[in-house]
Amino acid sequence: MAQIKQLLVEAETILALAKIENPKLDSQLLLSELLQISRTELLLQSEVTLEQSTIFNDQIKQRCDHRPIQYITGVAYFRYLTLRVGEGVLIPRPETEELVSGVIEKINAADRPITLIDLGSGSGAIALAVAYEIPDVKVIAVENCEAALIWLKKNAELVAPHVEVILADVNNFAVAKKVDFVTANPPYLPQAEILPKEVEDFEPAAALRGGGDGMEIPNQFILCAARILKSGGYFAIEHGEHQGESIKIALNNYFAEVTVHYDLTGRPRWTSAIRNDLEVSN
Known part of the structure; x- marks a missing residue:
């Protein structure tokens, strides 16, 4: 198991060094989307599996290259909809x-x-x-x-x-x-x-x-x-x-x-x- 708090701290530091504009927010968005929970629920949990930790760290690497969060997660939220998005289509x-x-x-x-x-x-x-x-x-x-x-x-x-x-x-x-x-x-x-x-x-x-x-x-x-x-x-x-x-x-x-x-x-x-x-x- 991996500690959520430590994962987020490390991810925020990595994104900040890569000059990502909102490193704390982006870290929380990526991990909450991966776990399919809200950011509020994320802060109440303590651990993730090693597999989830590996996926999250890979996503942070992608974000360091400035790949949009919506392309990393594959979803974009628009009004009441969850839309699938990726390279080749504009993010709503x-x-x-x-x-x-x-x-x-x-x-x-x-x-x-x-x-x-x-x-x-x-x-x-x-x-x-x-x-x-x-x-x-x-x-x-x-x-x-x-x-x-x-x-x-x-x-x-x-x-x-x-x-x-x-x-x-x-x-x-x-x-x-x-x-x-x-x-x-x-x-x-x-x-x-x-x-x-x-x-x-x-x-x-x-x-x-x-x-x-x-x-x-x-x-x-x-x-x-x-x-x-x-x-x-x-x-x-x-x-x-x-x-x-x-x-x-x-x-x-x-x-x-x-x-x-x-x-x-x-x-x-x-x-x-x-x-x-x-x-x-x-």
Whole structure:
């Protein structure tokens, strides 16, 4: 057996020497996830098996290389969901939960039936959260990266098997019948933006970078949303905190009631809009 307190102290020291930002928190998160208990319960226990100790020490070595905790444990938590993640798919961020809250509020006030398409679905965080919390909504998750699609399909099977998963690119994705809601969390970071090592070295650049100024890919998502949304349909798109005005401009042609939404610190993080009746020109 190995003593939990000693394991955590040693792990914290190792992570601190590797210049990991939150060594104490990361040590506790990794060990509590390994033992499948809460951090509070972890501090009340005294011992782990030698096998568990070996696995934990290996995880600490991985974290020293700045590998994200979610990739080490294989899970990411998003609203009420436990999603499977790994190399090849973007790790869901807490900020995206605010977009989901806004969309769910609108869905709850809308007439049925409802179809929602999530563009650039990645791990499926947005699509699966909506499908899980409002089961009567038809949800379609669209993703163009085959590596991410593996994780999307895994998560859909575990969380909401009724979600339709489609491999497609937003530039040529089309629907036979226009839909009521579209959500999107496109790559929106400017090409030159400096990222933390654990993001830059591990998470897929294609899911992060939105082109030179960060708006090239969001513009493609906006045009796709305009094509597939019915008149009066609701669109929600996540973006960077400095892109609120650029997103508003990009939405002007085909959308009305453009509204920028702010996070708890007052930063603009996502925008909603209502599809107007102007046809998309080819």
